[in-house]
Amino acid sequence: MDYNVLAELLAATVRVAAPLIFVALGAVLSESAGTFAVGVEGMMLMGAFSGAVLTFVTKSWAFGLLGSAMSGAALALIVAIATARFRTDHMVTGLSVNILALGLTSYLLRGLFGGKTPVINLPTLDAIQIPWLCNLPLIGRALFEQSLLTYAAFFLVIPMHLFLKKTQTGLMLRAVGENPAAAFSAGTDPIRVRAVAIIVCGAFAGLGGAVLSLQELGTFTDGMTNGRGFIALAAVIIGRWQPLFVMLGCLLFGAASALAFNLQGWSLPISSYVIQMTPYLLALAVLCGIGRRARMPAAIGRSFTRN
Amino acid sequence: MRCSESQDPADPSPMLQMQGICKRYGAVRANENINFSVTRGQIVGLLGENGSGKSTLMKILFGMVRPDGGTIRFKGQALSGHTPRDAIRAGIAMIHQHFMLVDAMTVAENVMLGWKKAGAWLHDRQVAEQIRSTSQEYGLDLDPDAMVGDLPFGKRQRLEIVKALLRGAELLVLDEPTSNLSPPEVTALLAVMRRIAGDSRSIIFITHKLAEVFRVCQEVTVLRDGKNAGRCSTEGTTRAELARMMVGREFGLATPRVEMGSGAEVLEVTTITLKDSSGLKLLDEITFSVREGEILALAGVDGNGQTELVEVLAGLQAASSGRIALHGRDLTKTDVTQRLRAGLAYIPVDRATTSLVPGMTIAENLGLRDFAEPPLRRGLRLNHPAFYSRAVSRISEFGIRADGPGATVDTLSGGNQQKIVVAREIGRKPRVLIAFQATWGLDPGATRFVIDQILALRNSGGAVLYLSSDLEELLGIGDRIGVIANGRLVGIVPREKANPAEIGLLMAGGGLLPAALEINEDLG
Numbered sequence: 001m002d003y004n005v006l007a008e009l010l011a012a013t014v015r016v017a018a019p020l021i022f023v024a025l026g027a028v029l030s031e032s033a034g035t036f037a038v039g040v041e042g043m044m045l046m047g048a049f050s051g052a053v054l055t056f057v058t059k060s061w062a063f064g065l066l067g068s069a070m071s072g073a074a075l076a077l078i079v080a081i082a083t084a085r086f087r088t089d090h091m092v093t094g095l096s097v098n099i100l101a102l103g104l105t106s107y108l109l110r111g112l113f114g115g116k117t118p119v120i121n122l123p124t125l126d127a128i129q130i131p132w133l134c135n136l137p138l139i140g141r142a143l144f145e146q147s148l149l150t151y152a153a154f155f156l157v158i159p160m161h162l163f164l165k166k167t168q169t170g171l172m173l174r175a176v177g178e179n180p181a182a183a184f185s186a187g188t189d190p191i192r193v194r195a196v197a198i199i200v201c202g203a204f205a206g207l208g209g210a211v212l213s214l215q216e217l218g219t220f221t222d223g224m225t226n227g228r229g230f231i232a233l234a235a236v237i238i239g240r241w242q243p244l245f246v247m248l249g250c251l252l253f254g255a256a257s258a259l260a261f262n263l264q265g266w267s268l269p270i271s272s273y274v275i276q277m278t279p280y281l282l283a284l285a286v287l288c289g290i291g292r293r294a295r296m297p298a299a300i301g302r303s304f305t306r307n
Numbered sequence: 308m309r310c311s312e313s314q315d316p317a318d319p320s321p322m323l324q325m326q327g328i329c330k331r332y333g334a335v336r337a338n339e340n341i342n343f344s345v346t347r348g349q350i351v352g353l354l355g356e357n358g359s360g361k362s363t364l365m366k367i368l369f370g371m372v373r374p375d376g377g378t379i380r381f382k383g384q385a386l387s388g389h390t391p392r393d394a395i396r397a398g399i400a401m402i403h404q405h406f407m408l409v410d411a412m413t414v415a416e417n418v419m420l421g422w423k424k425a426g427a428w429l430h431d432r433q434v435a436e437q438i439r440s441t442s443q444e445y446g447l448d449l450d451p452d453a454m455v456g457d458l459p460f461g462k463r464q465r466l467e468i469v470k471a472l473l474r475g476a477e478l479l480v481l482d483e484p485t486s487n488l489s490p491p492e493v494t495a496l497l498a499v500m501r502r503i504a505g506d507s508r509s510i511i512f513i514t515h516k517l518a519e520v521f522r523v524c525q526e527v528t529v530l531r532d533g534k535n536a537g538r539c540s541t542e543g544t545t546r547a548e549l550a551r552m553m554v555g556r557e558f559g560l561a562t563p564r565v566e567m568g569s570g571a572e573v574l575e576v577t578t579i580t581l582k583d584s585s586g587l588k589l590l591d592e593i594t595f596s597v598r599e600g601e602i603l604a605l606a607g608v609d610g611n612g613q614t615e616l617v618e619v620l621a622g623l624q625a626a627s628s629g630r631i632a633l634h635g636r637d638l639t640k641t642d643v644t645q646r647l648r649a650g651l652a653y654i655p656v657d658r659a660t661t662s663l664v665p666g667m668t669i670a671e672n673l674g675l676r677d678f679a680e681p682p683l684r685r686g687l688r689l690n691h692p693a694f695y696s697r698a699v700s701r702i703s704e705f706g707i708r709a710d711g712p713g714a715t716v717d718t719l720s721g722g723n724q725q726k727i728v729v730a731r732e733i734g735r736k737p738r739v740l741i742a743f744q745a746t747w748g749l750d751p752g753a754t755r756f757v758i759d760q761i762l763a764l765r766n767s768g769g770a771v772l773y774l775s776s777d778l779e780e781l782l783g784i785g786d787r788i789g790v791i792a793n794g795r796l797v798g799i800v801p802r803e804k805a806n807p808a809e810i811g812l813l814m815a816g817g818g819l820l821p822a823a824l825e826i827n828e829d830l831g
């Protein structure tokens with residue numbers, strides 16, 4: 001493989017990983033507090049949709065981003081009320097909102113723009129070059145010539161790590177996911193902590209969706225997240241709920257997607273659909289290997305009731 | 308009569324006043340119109356049999372459990388509809404009987420959890436330093452960086468104590484804090500309690516060991532069947548009187564010891580060594596044997612290799628080297644199921660994780676060891692009526708207080724959970740019983756009962772290995788007594804030759820003479 005192709009692959013890896021990182025960091029919050037984040041796929045889709053629509057209507061990126069975070073959070077609110085307050089099953093609830101989001105976005109798209117094949121066309125966010133650094137060999141373009149939201153995704157990792165490890169709130173959040181009774185007796189309200197964690201997770205997942213629609217593609221199409229939310233969940237497991245490792249997990253899937261995309265250009269005698277499956281097959285393989293050993297938050301999936 | 312019904316008339320405005328507290332769980336009345344008060348600067352003992360409602364009352368005080376009725380006044384303010392957060396703010400701290408710790412976090416993280424002084428941005432280094440100094444000061448050795456999940460039970464108890472001490476509340480609730488501590492540690496803790504009360508702070512102290520009550524408490528409140536059974540000052544009462552108040556009757560005579568002669572060797576353990584991943588010896592060439600109709604009692608401070616020894620014997624861990632034989636048959640390489648079949652029974656220290664499945668019913672838990680054999684199995688199916696009838700008989704034989712065989716184990720009081728474990732293991736009539744802190748958390752009546760059951764097993768020819776940190780109990784039950792210290796088995800002596808002071812010294816690894824002497828004093 002020649003040098004330019006490799007540099008291009010690295011740049012694509014980082015670019016593809018960015019939306020995954022947003023979603024995965026959100027999922028880390030929700031799951032560390034004890035709620036399976038199955039609904040991130042739907043929250044991401046909602047974010048992608050509202051981001052695109054609002055930016056299109058208001059002509060403002062800021063409104064678009066705000067809208068995507070808020071719509072992701074709104075969908076998450078449903079999950080929060082159902083699971084934390086009414087103790088529904090996390091898997092079922094998550095899957096339901098995923099289906100809800102798929103239907104709702106397709107419906108609203110047609111309702112708002114009419115016609116059979118509605119089109120939103122947006123200029124995508126430009127790459128920002130960091131002077132000097134972007135000229136570094138091999139990694140220069142990958143790390144220092146990316147769009148705003150990509151930088152933002154990677155910059156979020158450290159604060160998230162510090163939040164979970166070094167702050168009282170983060171400690172409490174993890175305690176709620178490990179042993180809600182202990183957290184309760186230490187003076188917190190596990191139900192509220194879980195609800196807030198889920199809602200913030202929704203906002204993050206929404207932003208992840210916005211990266212896709214505003215920065216990558218400049219449009220919204222039905223079901224455009226296409227399983228990326230689930231890939232982010234796999235990255236969370238690979239990274240064992242620790243933001244730094246989760247980021248590496250996202251990069252791994254980014255690399256797989258970038259490679260798959262690249263391979264399609266080589267006109268190999270394999271169906272392009274098979275090649276597109278590689279990141280998902282990789283996710284399965286990695287989960288079989290690492291997933292077994294990963295230690296989940298001890299109380300994940302279990303509801304908390306007070307006597 | 309020195310003991311009044313409930314209220315202390317001498318203190319019209321106590322620091323804490325709980326009145327008419329009621330709490331029902333289904334058909335069980337855990338608390339029925341309970342009155343309870345604490346005077347500032349006092350240590351108040353709260354006594355009662357297993358399931359009498361002590362923990363429930365304290366959880367209501369701390370806001371963990373909502374009462375059905377009653378009022379609470381603390382420092383003149385009403386506490387109602389409160390949560391632990393409000394209780395903590397008001398100045399109450401509590402050590403729970405079933406620890407409230409996060410296994411996947413370090414000791415320091417557990418201490419910082421919810422502690423204002425640890426800062427919104429955690430001052431982890433300062434806290435670690437404080438943990439070190441506090442635990443040293445009080446003789447409770449604790450490493451702030453250790454993972455709680457890896458700690459033996461005794462250490463977790465120390466962690467709960469250090470946590471509460473560091474927070475320094477005005478009213479400290481200790482729900483059976485001494486049940487897993489060795490005698491020197493108990494002495495240290497009681498000294499700390501006296502010091503705290505000296506600062507005009509108050510303590511509510513729940514324990515089943517009456518001797519401890521007399522060492523530190525000024526006042527005692529006794530509960531029976533969820534109701535007040537009386538309140539007295541420790542100066543005006545005796546152990547026997549308290550015991551009578553708790554159970555409502557006098558204790559009967561202990562099971563007599565039958566002289567067994569020397570039977571055949573049943574359990575033979577030869578040079579068992581266990582190394583951890585760094586090569587450190589957790590067990591060092593342990594060799595002993597137990598005969599038919601004999602109880603070998605092993606004393607030791609928790610964390611000296613007891614857990615490892617019993618787990619190696621039960622088949623939960625593999626020894627690095629050495630041999631285990633039962634009736635001459637080599638069991639070293641066999642798994643748990645085979646050992647159970649061979650007639651081994653095991654009562655572990657942590658009932659909630661190794662022994663019981665808290666979410667399953669009493670009947671199911673009682674059948675956990677033999678569900679694969681008739682009568683509990685019928686063809687390929689479980690025989691539910693057999694589970695049920697076995698449970699009914701064990702519940703009455705062992706005096707388990709519960710809503711019935713269908714109640715889940717996590718709704719039982721701590722002592723009653725322990726009775727289920729004991730009932731299951733002894734009910735199997737094993738050839739060898741390994742019991743590790745078998746009376747942990749049991750009230751005096753139930754303790755007596757368990758010891759009687761173990762003696763009866765011995766009298767009928769069973770071999771028993773009995774480990775505990777309670778010296779008094781070991782000296783009472785053992786035919787031979789040994790000490791385990793630093794992973795080594797030292798000085799097995801016949802019961803006639805056992806000397807508490809010497810054993811105390813061996814337990815402490817040879818150092819600490821004063822602690823050993825204090826043990827002696829306790830036995831008097």
Ligand SMILES: Nc1ncnc2c1ncn2[C@@H]1O[C@H](COP(=O)(O)OP(=O)(O)OP(=O)(O)O)[C@@H](O)[C@H]1O
Nearest residue numbers: 332337357358359360361362363718719720721722
């Ligand atoms: N969550 C619950 N659900 C149903 N019943 C319960 C629950 N908690 C306690 N109980 C019942 O309430 C009664 C009192 O229990 P409690 O734990 O207060 O006893 P205790 O005095 O602390 O006993 P021990 O000395 O064994 O700890 C018991 O009969 C117990 O079965």
Ligand SMILES: [Mg+2]
Nearest residue numbers: 361362404721
């Ligand atoms: Mg209790």
